[in-house]
Amino acid sequence: MSAGAKKRIMREYGECMADMPPGMKINFDEKNMTEWEIHMDGPEDSMYAGGHFLLKIMFPSEYPFKPPVVSFKTKIYHPNVSNDDKGSMCLGLLRPDEWKPPNKVVSVLRLIQTLLTEPNADDAIEPSIANEYKENRKEFEKNAKDWVKRYAK
Amino acid sequence: MSGSAYIPTDEELANLQQLSREYEPEVTGPLVGERQSSTAITTEYANADPVYRVKTAALPSKYSHFRTCRGDGNCGWRAIAFTYFETLIRLGDINKFQDEKTRLQSMNNLISSIGYSEDIYEGFQEECWDLLVALANAIGNGNAAQVLLENFNDMGVSMNIITYFKLLTSAWMQTHSADYMNFLLGQTVKSYCTQTIDPVNSEIDNIGIAALSEALLKPIGFALDVLYLDRSPGEEINVIHFGATENDALSLPYPRPTLRLLYRPGHYDILYKAEDIEVQQPIPSQAPLHVALAAGYTDDFVPMDSSMSDVMTMIPGLYPTGLGQRWPSAPYDYDPIPTPQPQPQVAPVPTYAPPPTAVAPVPTSHQEYATPVPSSHVNHQHHSTHHGIQLQPPVSLSLNHPPPPLTIERGGPFRPSMYELEPGFHSGQQHTLPFQTSIFRNSHYNTAHFLNPDFQPEEWSPDAEYSTSSRSRHKSSSQ
Known part of the structure; x- marks a missing residue:
């Protein structure tokens, strides 16, 4: 990773600390600055309220010309998070063909929070959960809350 | 299988979509390649559609060289950025x-005005400033072209600069939206920039080229020609001009230094005319000029500052001190005996085609003049020993043996002229030039008057031809 990219990550970290979305905390290791650990509380106005989620943000070696990679280490029942051991989230500005080098990490954090409150069923990575979200909201909410209890306490 | 239509499940469709989204074609080759002869393009299309064949066959005569760019989705941006530095x-x-650097920095307020903070974009800019400094230093060492090529083949450097130029383009469009909104088919300038300019790996299109030319190239007086190689009817590749034009401010350099791109659907490469490839010697800084002024003339002489020297060279008849410094290895000595000389190892100096008017001798140095010799049997050995001017002899008596272009010694400091013929001009006209002077047109030496081109009027006597009495004499003389 180039010196410029490292400088950029340091700067992004500073900006996140100054303007942290509520309910989030970053574990930043200066020796391994390309991998951030995020502790996030489920937003109060969502099905995920009361849950505590661990996420990782990985900065690829081509950063900022490739998007950071966001993954949920805590299992979550959500149409935009893959239901596997990766728990990857890849939509909107995080998509490689939509990523813009000047995008900020703090806007990535905000995107994650917004998606927990309002899943985007039209751009889902888990079509069956998206379907349930659209057609059987009650069942979806029940499952989501159930998973919070099982995995995110 | 044939009876029942196969309907993929949602999961499978999602999987396929995911795969196609993540698909990245295998791209190879250097980000920016070495310059090579453009006949390679002609060869590439030798077996292609006749339209392509005709168009690419005509290419090398006008555009002698080209350079490939890796087709990674940024080739157009990279090609323009590279040629911008190369033209500098x-x-x-x-x-x-x-x-x-100063000029580009002054445009930072444009980028800030579309909502990017300086601490984000300065990272991209710094790479651009570093390269400008590195190139300025390398010019003195004579390896600037090498430094540029190495930097652009570094993915980090080239992406930083491309990203910066994209931000500049985006900012330019959004702050000049009236100029562009009518070309966007109903899209707003903002959404166009968000979707088409800003994302990484989004290739430049015509609107982007126009905006980048306005922001980056036009103010410094650079023009940009894009050649579109497509299947449209015609014998030559269509060219679209961007950037500075003939009509822009006269303070800009003239003729406009021109960047050239070759566009083939989905891909851009860099093109060169032969005249673009000259090796520019660094302009030597000036020693104060001492002039023996008339007695009593007391004005203090103000030496030119070195930045003026290039302007001075453009003034006809004026030439800075150190005549010949820009032709460091050009031999001046006149060689009265035309003997073959070993080819001096000179830096490649461009071939200047003759101006349409007679070459005006520069009185300050002795030199050889192109003597029009009415025959192809001149001694070429001597003339071809130096880098030279390609000259067609103005007159020729032989219709059957068109003389090859004469090469005359470029012994004197002829300035480059805007009236030069384009290199390759002669390649299309290998036939002998017709007698052009009005005097010669009427001359009886002009064989065009005679049905038999071998007819020699000075050997012909009408008396001998028509007088029956002397017929035998004529016959004997002609045998």
């Missing part, structure tokens, strides 16, 4: 690099 090198003026 070609100008050879070290001060220009600092001027460009």
